[in-house]
Amino acid sequence: MDKKLRILILEDVPTDAELIERELQKAKIAFTSRWVDNRDAFLKELEDFSPDIVLSDYSMPHFNGMEALELVKKRFPSIPLIIVTGSMNEETAVECLKNGAADYVIKENMTRLGQAIDGAIKKKRIKQEKKWAIEALKESEEKYRTLFQVAPEGILSADIKTKKLLHANPAFSEMLGYTEEELIQLDISNIHPKEDLDRVFLEFEAQARGEKTLAQNIPCLRKDGTTIYTDIVTAPILIGGRNCNLSFFRDITERKKLETRFVQAQKMETIGTLAGGIAHDFNNILTSVIGFSELALNDAKKGSQQYENLQEVLIAGGRAVDLVKQILTFSRQTDQKKKPVQVKCILEEALKLIRSSIPTTIKIKQNIQSDELVMGDSNHIHQVLINLCANAAHAMEDTGGVLTVDLLDMEFNSNFISNYPDLPPGRYLNLTVTDTGCGMTPDVLDKIFDPFFTTKQKGEGTGMALSVVHGIVRSHGGHIYTHSEPGQGSTFNIFLPAIYKQLKPDDSVDKPVLTGTERILLVDDEPVIVNMSKQLIESLGYDVVTRTSSIEALEFFRRQPESVDLVITDMTMPNMTGDELAVELMKIRPDIPVILCTGFSTRIDEQKSKAKGIRAFVLKPIIKQKLSETIREVLE
Helix, strand or coil: CCCCEEEEEECCCHHHHHHHHHHHHHCCCCEEEEEECCHHHHHHHHHHCCCCEEEECCCCCCCCHHHHHHHHHHHCCCCCEEEEECCCCHHHHHHHHHCCCCEEEEHHHHHHHHHHHHHHHHHHHHHHHHHHHHHHHHHHHHHHHHHHHHCCCEEEEEECCCCEEEEECHHHHHHHCCCHHHHCCCEHHHCCCHHHHHHHHHHHHHHHCCCCEEEEEEEEECCCCCEEEEEEEEEEEEECCEEEEEEEEEECHHHHHHHHHHHHHHHHHHHHHHHHHHHHHHHHHHHHHHHHHHHHHHHCCCCCHHHHHHHHHHHHHHHHHHHHHHHHHHCCCCCCCCEEEEHHHHHHHHHHHHHHHCCCCEEEEEEECCCCEEEECHHHHHHHHHHHHHHHHHHHCCCCEEEEEEEEEEEECCCHHHHCCCCCCEEEEEEEEEECCCCCCHHHHCCCCCCCCCCCCCCCCCCCHHHHHHHHHHHCCCEEEEEECCCCCEEEEEEEECECCCCCCCCCCCCCCCCCCCEEEEECCCHHHHHHHHHHHHCCCCEEEEECCHHHHHHHHHHCHHHCCEEEEECCCCCCCHHHHHHHHHHHCCCCCEEEEECCCCCCCHHHHHHCCCCEEEECCCCHHHHHHHHHHHHC
């Protein structure tokens, strides 16, 4: 034994007590002992001495071993007691053992004493360790139970073989909208969509092999039929001898929505950049088509087939110009002149037009309450409502339905906009367009703002309407949110930031179309456009000098700076861009007026060009009337 045993000897015969101590020494037991011979002394030493073991005689005057055993059991149940006596028969010994004695030793055979003590101490240690283990287990179970109940993540256990749900914590029950009692009546197939069960079952097979698994982006079905997305960490465990698993569910639905919005925003940004590039090339082509058509009309006889054909070309060109404007509006790269506008007036006017253009089977309900202003373009806001209502009418054209338009004031604080993470706090106009039509599936909903995406039949639409709406809303500092389900209709929620400015009357007037006789230097790297533009400007009475290189144009101007009254230059040219050419020309002659033309540019706009001293900034394609007005404005 590692340390001295504290041994309490209860014996009324001193020589017998000495005999016990000698036997302990013979057994090579390291001990310290105390001897008592009555009940009171016995109780006192139990308290003060705190013995590891008690050796008690059975027969003593006024107090016996059975009474001592009862006292120890009642007050100090962890202390083993061995009966050491010379007056005990077999029946009495058995009775003592039944009542809790650790052992008994007959005084005539004291050689067993050391063995009996060793055995009693070992049993005491085992009993104590077992008690500690039980207490630790209870503590562990309590901690697990507490963790299970209060864990913010969903916790679920299931039978790996039967796929039956066994236990669910409150967080998981709340996550899926069930009570725990309802959940344990289900199996795995009830909480995952059918199309995802194969993947889930593969995870169960891995767990059956003893593997820990991580499953990401797993759909789970709520009681109300809606779907959430989860990441699931699962480990195999034994419950009641059965192979089970313990799974931890983290709800990632909101994160997935944010990721989807981010990906969508990146996609729209990329498409917008591409759209801008397409618009640039397309505008150059349209400049030639429309310009040469207008030139040919000058020589065509009115009423002739040639004249009528050219008119059709110009009409088609006009449609193409509108389409390019829609592309640039989608990409938010049009030159917009914004001013304070009252959306209410625009919507009321637009709804009159919509009523006359959609079937009578579609009822219009309107709730236009806001009188607030936004900083914007009234034509574009008008276009937003027309496009959304036309889209809604198409969804209801077969069955009829209700088209609802709401315009309300919204004051967003940090709590309210948790559902709209893109919106900063502030005052907004909330325009909502709702239909009761066929609705959209999630895959269609993901693409509705893509240019040229449409579910309409061929010839029924270009697929630009909603992409233009998206571009207009974003260009006005707003955001658009869409909700739709098949058979449940669609809702478009638009939020535009409100302003405090007052309306001012529109004092714009039409400018006259004028001709002139000045000399103009025309610069463009496209020979076809140079040829067409030269003829068009000359038809207005001007003398035109052309160059297809910005470097050549600069050399010509350097030699004859006073021979030119106006320079018209393209923006995108090799070696030297149009704005760079303008700066060099003005270094030679500061008063030279320059008109900068472009199909599209991310480098410069009207504000930047004017800051460089350029007199006018014009987007291609340039119509003859617009060009003539711009030239006169700059020269005069």
